Amino acid sequence: MEYRQLGRTDLNVSAICLGTMTWGQQNTAEEGFAQMDMALDHGVNFFDTAEMYSVPTHPDTYGRTEEIIGEWFQKTGNRDKVILATKAAGPGEWIKHIRGGPRLNRDHLFRAVEDSLKRLKTEVIDLYQMHWPDRSTNFFGRLGYRHRPGEEMTPISETVAALDELVKQGKIRHYGVSNESPWGVMSYVHEAEKQDAPRPASIQNPYSLLNRSFEVGLAEVAHREDVGLLAYSPLAFGMLSGKYRHDSWPENARLTLFKQFSRYTNQEAIAATELYWELAQELGVSLAQLALAYVTSRSFVTSNIIGATSLEQLKENLDSVQVSIDRDTEKKLEAIHTRHPYPAP
Ligand SMILES: NC(=O)c1ccc[n+]([C@@H]2O[C@H](COP(=O)([O-])OP(=O)(O)OC[C@H]3O[C@@H](n4cnc5c(N)ncnc54)[C@H](OP(=O)(O)O)[C@@H]3O)[C@@H](O)[C@H]2O)c1
Numbered sequence: 001m002e003y004r005q006l007g008r009t010d011l012n013v014s015a016i017c018l019g020t021m022t023w024g025q026q027n028t029a030e031e032g033f034a035q036m037d038m039a040l041d042h043g044v045n046f047f048d049t050a051e052m053y054s055v056p057t058h059p060d061t062y063g064r065t066e067e068i069i070g071e072w073f074q075k076t077g078n079r080d081k082v083i084l085a086t087k088a089a090g091p092g093e094w095i096k097h098i099r100g101g102p103r104l105n106r107d108h109l110f111r112a113v114e115d116s117l118k119r120l121k122t123e124v125i126d127l128y129q130m131h132w133p134d135r136s137t138n139f140f141g142r143l144g145y146r147h148r149p150g151e152e153m154t155p156i157s158e159t160v161a162a163l164d165e166l167v168k169q170g171k172i173r174h175y176g177v178s179n180e181s182p183w184g185v186m187s188y189v190h191e192a193e194k195q196d197a198p199r200p201a202s203i204q205n206p207y208s209l210l211n212r213s214f215e216v217g218l219a220e221v222a223h224r225e226d227v228g229l230l231a232y233s234p235l236a237f238g239m240l241s242g243k244y245r246h247d248s249w250p251e252n253a254r255l256t257l258f259k260q261f262s263r264y265t266n267q268e269a270i271a272a273t274e275l276y277w278e279l280a281q282e283l284g285v286s287l288a289q290l291a292l293a294y295v296t297s298r299s300f301v302t303s304n305i306i307g308a309t310s311l312e313q314l315k316e317n318l319d320s321v322q323v324s325i326d327r328d329t330e331k332k333l334e335a336i337h338t339r340h341p342y343p344a345p
Helices: 029-039 064-076 104-121 156-168 183-195 216-226 236-241 267-283 285-295 313-324 325-341
Strands: 003-005 013-015 017-018 046-048 084-087 124-130 172-177 202-206 228-232 301-306
Touching: 003 301, 013 017, 013 301, 029 064, 029 313, 084 104, 084 236, 084 301, 104 124, 104 156, 104 285, 124 202, 124 313, 156 172, 156 183, 172 183, 172 267, 172 285, 183 216, 202 216, 216 228, 236 267, 236 285, 267 285, 267 325, 285 301
Parallel strands: 017 046, 017 301, 046 084, 084 124, 124 172, 172 202, 202 228, 228 301
Antiparallel strands: 003 013
């Protein structure tokens, strides 16, 4: 396993990060425990979760994934082997059950951190991420931007000041952003400089062969400001495993179970996936491993957040670190991308 510096911090995180959002819904606690054991055995030292998980979000499962991780820490004593990332939810209609509608202001962040620490059974969070912005912008990988002049938003200066306090109190070590835009990341950086507060250490956004929108604007920010990408949904919700080809959708798989997740199932995404599938066949690797190796090998990626619902999937995904993307493969991937530049609007 390769390890990479997280922003300008003294932490070196594994190039593969273990995603957790299915635990507590598609996966039981025991299955989550087994995934953490396996990931650790493969050299993974970085786990990603959120107060909001599991997914799809529901009041009954709010916080359950963090609890499962906390139970595993208690059971195994492995807290010191893991760089632990979690997230505070931003505002939104679908998560009104969280503190009556979560915001990234001082009051909410202080309450959210205490609750996450309790559920995670830990004294400190290594990376505390703002799950999505406290303003309207085109996050979750959407194209298009609609400006809403005069809308009420928590100023980024307030969020940075609160995070600075939480670092000083020893509740969090570093913070990161998620589902952010170039304007958002640069605003955090500028505010941190202005307040002599810590800088954001990372940005967690969607990135995969079906969604390369990060490359426009944010890839440059990631390099120049050392705010590297923690790439989420690298398999486009499982689409890039190839298992949804030819309309034979597997039972108990995310896109079959939760039809509301439709971004990666349109005709354009299906057509692009077919071409990537053919290339993987030609190269003699699984499509999942090719897709994951592509993400992990991008220069602006600090860590690739994989997700799995079984140990077989997890093993295949962890072993993607053995697949390398040579120049010829890169050219072939680019040729497909040129034909289908943005299949997941
Ligand atoms: N910041 C954010 O807003 C945000 C958003 C999304 C995710 N995340 C983070 O990123 C992590 C990963 O995201 P993701 O789950 O969307 O990643 P993904 O790689 O796009 O999808 C993972 C899903 O694909 C299927 N799968 C995985 N490996 C497979 C394989 N080898 N063969 C066949 N199917 C396979 C599994 O679902 P099925 O078995 O159900 O098919 C698995 O749960 C999450 O756990 C979370 O920590 C963050």
